[in-house]
Amino acid sequence: MSDLAKLPVTVITGFLGSGKTTLIRHLMQNPQGKRLAVVVNEFGDVGVDGDILKSCAIPDCPEENIMELANGCICCTVADDFIPTIEALMALTPPPEHILIETSGLALPKPLLKAFDWPDIRSRITVDGVIALADAEAVAAGRFAPNVAAVDAQRAADDSLDHETPLSEVFEDQISCADIILLTKPDLAGAEGVSKAKAVIEAEAPRPLPVVEVAEGVVDPRVILGLEAAAEDDMDARPSHHDGDDDHEHDDFESVVIDLPEVTDPADLVARIEAMATEQNILRVKGYAAVTGKPMRLLVQAVGARVRHQYDRPWGPNEARQGRMVVIAEHHDVNASAIRSALVDQAQAAE
Template sequence: MSDLNKVPVTIVTGFLGSGKTTLISHLIRNAGGRRLAVVVNEFGTLGVDGEILKGCAIPDCPEENILELANGCICCTVADDFVPTVESLLAMDPRPDHILIETSGLALPKPLLKAFDWPDIRSRITVDGVIALADAEAVAAGRFAPDVAAVDAQRAADDSIDHETPLSEVFEDQISCADVVLLTKADLAGAEGIAAARAVIAAEAPRPLPVVEVTEGAVDPRVILGLGAAAEDDIAQRPSHHDGHDDHEHDDFDTIVVELGEVDDLPALSAKIEQMARDLDILRVKGYVAVKGKPMRALVQAVGARVRHQFDRPWKPGEARVTSLVVIAEHDRIDAAAIRGALGV
């Protein structure tokens, strides 16, 4: 089967809170006549991103074309989850013109690329491109890219120090695998922050990469769809920290779901989340909040100590008005009792 008959797939990767769901929501609304399908891979048991995207469904990307996998990393569950999901999309009538895959914020894209060589699907789909999102403000602050010179100086003084952290490895692997990097939240970083973030990305990239600044996921789809990269045939040019390993683990990170009843004060809850992130080194918080006296459900998203909330839709008749929050942190930093205490549970 020729490449012209293969359904193109775009992999959207990026660290926690970098704006992947916002980008895909924008692509759904601006598909340029393409019939889209979306696969969302969540880290944790409470699906938030999938429901957000289903709320954006339109005739060219109906709700049944948006599938959610919350059973673990799709590149680790190829036979059980990824391949059957892709096969179900390819069996649709009409068949999607383009498939978008939103990886979890903790995913390594290269093992997923290898999954496209699976015999049952490799003749029917191709990786049109890998799009890596990088939070300009966070990258500029050095949260995911260590200071190599400083680390080398420390290593010279203490051989037991390992300069690689789980966060830096995830970030570097995502950049290394990309065809295009989207520098998100550019409006928050400022000119100096954007310049610093671009320098970090250039230093980590194994080859020159186009870097596009975006705000609120607004990018012309022609920039990132239709790249024709056939990335599954170009794996050797996309180095990873995990090259030589047959699989990878997510034991470096952990997640818990905190459930509350209705809350009296949404800004007060946001302040608690912000303080909890600072005190307990929380990476990400996302979920839904039931606010007393409000007919609308609130969506809360936090990246570190930066918290945003908005009312996204009315509560449905008969729907339980509960508050459910997913909290993600590095494995040795997750303290369920402390987290629940910080949120007033």
Template sequence: MTDFSKLPVTVITGFLGSGKTTLIRELMQNPGGKRLAVVVNEFGDVGVDGDILKSCAIPDCPAENIVELANGCICCTVADDFIPTIEALMALEPRPDHIVIETSGLALPKPLLKAFDWPDIRSQITVDGVIALADAEAVVAGRFASNVAAVDAQRLADDSIDHDTPLSEVFEDQIACADIVLLTKPDLAGADGVAQAKAIIARTAPRPLPAIEVAEGVVDPRVILGLEAAAEDDLDARPSHHDTPHDHDHEEFDSIVVDIPELADPADLVRAIEILANRHNILRIKGYAAVSGRPMRLLVQAVGARVRHQFDRAWRPDEARQGRLVVIAEHGDIRRDVIEAALGLAPQAAQ
């Protein structure tokens, strides 16, 4: 059983756009009687997810319990960011019953677990569990290279192709570190797709893992909180492609921030993002925009060419109606001039 003097922490991991923020938003609204605190680790300089969650704050998870770290992977900034953040949350009155950490979609979870061995906090907190989210449809499509035996064979046969697959390694590391896998967007995958995704995860995982369908982040909090996994003491059972220190490298991915003008029609931005993703291997775009004549801010979330958008809140009187997007791609695939042109921010068309 868990040492009840330790504050339990749940790590929510998963690839870009798998639904982590949606899940945490639902947990905040339905915390199962627990007072939550949330740490959001963004990739890129614009904090989108933290702002989304703060707009959903409730008494059991007030805005002051939601902390955003957007200046690097928290497992790489332990002393400067992670430890002070955890200590500040533990010092809150009333103290949280449970801390939830949303990692960046590009994060490797195992180095984060190792950070819980830091002397200043290891006697005060425990990793209650690691929850990995996986987009069922994308898993079946092989986008994370979790079932890439045939693809790897083809690559090995062609010396002109880069055999390294960093996205697959991130996905496999997340599954290997998990205590439970949540298969999101099951409606897009269908029953057969969900079954295939579960089979792929079973083959990928180093040990048997429960895989549960979750739509729109709705899950009974008893299923994912209170696992008592003490994951920080169980690292050997959670193998990683990046167990050696020099392998933990975020240089495989780049991000840039682009400001976008006020839109006349959100559909124009959606079409531009779809074209950009299809032509230039963009992994993820997220941010917000202003729409002419609308008092509400438009939230934009894109995974590849799949774009979702909705009005999330009113623009505040003290903020400029300035749109801003974070664009994430593998290293070498980001060119600011091409991205700005594709989004209509430069006079020439993207090539």
């Protein structure tokens, strides 16, 4: 089968909260006449991103074309989850003309590329391109990339520091695997922050990569779809910290799921999430809440202490008004009882 006959797949990677779901929602609403399908891979047990995307389904990407894998990492469950999901999408009538895969924000993209060498699909699918999203403000602040000079200075003084943090490794692997970088939230970073973020990305990239500024996920689909990169055949150009490893670990990160009673004041919930993120080094919070007296569900998305919330849809007539939050942090920072106290116990004490 020639590459032209293969079904193109675009892998969309990027750190937690970088805007992957927002980008995919934009692509779904602007499909350029193509029938799209979407696979969402989340870290944690609550499928927030898939639920958001299904609410945006349109004829060119109906709800049955949106599939969700909410058990961590696609590439660790190739035979059990990933291959059956791809085959199910390809068996749809009519079949999709392009598949978008949203990886977990904690995923290393290169092992996923290796999954496309699986015998059952390698002759039928090609990786059209790997798109990495990077939060301009976060990158400029150095939160997801190492300060090379500082690390070198510390390395000279203390051999025990001769390693990089898990977060920086994830960031660097995502950049190294990409065909194009989308620099998101440039409005929050400002011109100086955008310039600094571009310099960081240029320093980390193993080869020159195009960097495109994108606000609210709005980008011409022609810029990122149809790259024809055949990334599965171009692995050597995409170095990883984990090259040569037989497997890769996800033990650096942990998620905690908290059931949330109805809240009376969304502003109070936001304030508690902000405080919790700061005090407990929380990376990501996402989920939804029921607000007393409100027929709409409150969707909550937080990156660190930066919290966004909006009413996204009405509660269903037979749906329990039960809130739920997924909280993600590095393993050594996770304290489930402290997280529960911040989100639930403090709220109940205040009422």
